[in-house]
Amino acid sequence: xxxxxxKFLLDRYYKDGQLLNARYEIIKTVGAGSFGLIYLCRDIxxxxxxxxxxxxxxKRLKKGGLELFExxxxxxxxxxxxxxxxxxxxxxxxxxxxxxxxxxxxxxxDEKIFIHNQMFNEKTALSLFSDLLQxxxxxxxxxxxxLDLRIPNIILKESEPYVIDFGLAKNMAGNxxxxxxxxxxxxxxxxxxxxxILLFLLYTEFDSDSKKALPWTEELTLKKETTHLxxxxxxxxxxxTSAAEITADLNRALQLYKRT
Numbered sequence: 671x672x673x674x675x676x677k678f679l680l681d682r683y684y685k686d687g688q689l690l691n692a693r694y695e696i697i698k699t700v701g702a703g704s705f706g707l708i709y710l711c712r713d714i715x716x717x718x719x720x721x722x723x724x725x726x727x728x729k730r731l732k733k734g735g736l737e738l739f740e741x742x743x744x745x746x747x748x749x750x751x752x753x754x755x756x757x758x759x760x761x762x763x764x765x766x767x768x769x770x771x772x773x774x775x776x777x778x779x780d781e782k783i784f785i786h787n788q789m790f791n792e793k794t795a796l797s798l799f800s801d802l803l804q805x806x807x808x809x810x811x812x813x814x815x816x817l818d819l820r821i822p823n824i825i826l827k828e829s830e831p832y833v834i835d836f837g838l839a840k841n842m843a844g845n846x847x848x849x850x851x852x853x854x855x856x857x858x859x860x861x862x863x864x865x866x867i868l869l870f871l872l873y874t875e876f877d878s879d880s881k882k883a884l885p886w887t888e889e890l891t892l893k894k895e896t897t898h899l900x901x902x903x904x905x906x907x908x909x910x911t912s913a914a915e916i917t918a919d920l921n922r923a924l925q926l927y928k929r930t
Contacts, residue, residue: 683707684724689714690768691761694722705729705739705837710773713758719773720758724766736767738837743769745814745836748843753805753832776827778834779867783821783874792896793927795871799864800920801831806860807913809833813842815856819863821870854911861910865903872896895923 684707688696694711697719701708706723713720729735746757746769760769782788790798802824809816816823818838825832842853872890887897899919901907910916 684709690722691759691763693759694720694770696722703835703837705735711770713770719775720770721773722768722770724768727766730765730767739767739769741841742836742839745839745841746771748812748814748841751805751808753801753830754808755832755834755836774825774827774832774834776825776832779821779824779826779831779871782826783870789874790871791875792872792892793924795868796896796920796924796927798826798829798831798871799868800917800924802833802864802867803913803916803920805831805833806864810857810860810913813845813853815840815842815853816860816863817856819860819867821867824867858905858909861903861916862905865900868903869900893923893926895919895926899923 683699684690684696686696686698690696690709690711693714694709695714697710697712699707700710700721706725706729709722709724711720711722712718725736725739729739743757743760746755749755749757755771755774758770758772760767762768777786806816806819816833816836816839818835819833823833823835825834840856842849842856869886872892873886876889878889886900892900898907899916902910902919903916
């Protein structure tokens with residue numbers, strides 16, 4: 671059976687109006703990721719809006735699928751930050767597995783850029799990057815590594831970024847083995863992804879008639895401090911080893927705008 675056929679036969683959406691766990695009334699389906707189906711729900715106990723994520727049955731039947739979902743639930747349950755999801759509930763019913771988290775009424779960066787054509791100049795891109803860095807630094811302080819930082823996984827509400835989707839995240843807390851090199855690789859992956867997001871933001875103002883693709887160092891006109899920051903994040907120059915190092919270079923880039 672092909673993966674597409676499995677999804678068609680097994681991954682059926684719950685209908686609007688249905689109750690999940692006798693508590694969460696489905697308002698509408700709002701998304702479908704590779705692992706989960708996502709619903710906007712009303713919590714009938716307190717009349718609050720919530721997001722419920724359902725593990726695809728096709729993924730549950732695959733080796734490790736349920737373990738990944740349970741790992742995501744475990745990580746969400748440990749988060750305590752205003753710019754990260756809050757886990758409220760998790761349950762299983764009729765061999766379906768769900769978790770419930772808070773609803774953030776906002777759009778992700780992918781929608782902001784490609785649907786609403788929002789652009790970020792160098793200053794606003796660096797400012798947003800600064801806020802994101804603080805969230806990722808919190809995760810790393812808990813020995814949690816996101817490992818899937820992309821613009822669809824960044825929600826922007828009134829210029830405030832929220833990081834979502836912990837389906838690929840790793841929690842190394844409680845691991846007594848010497849995993850320093852493994853954690854360093856994970857940290858570098860998150861830093862690289864942050865650099866990629868920053869570069870993406872900076873390209874929103876780029877417009878060229880040239881048909882020849884050039885490296886970003888030639889296409890974008892950036893202050894040298896921003897270029898230096900990007901090169902280190904993307905591993906072109908010596909990689910950063912801590913958020914403190916990144917913050918020092920970031921502040922040098924932002925300081926230039928405070929002088930103008």
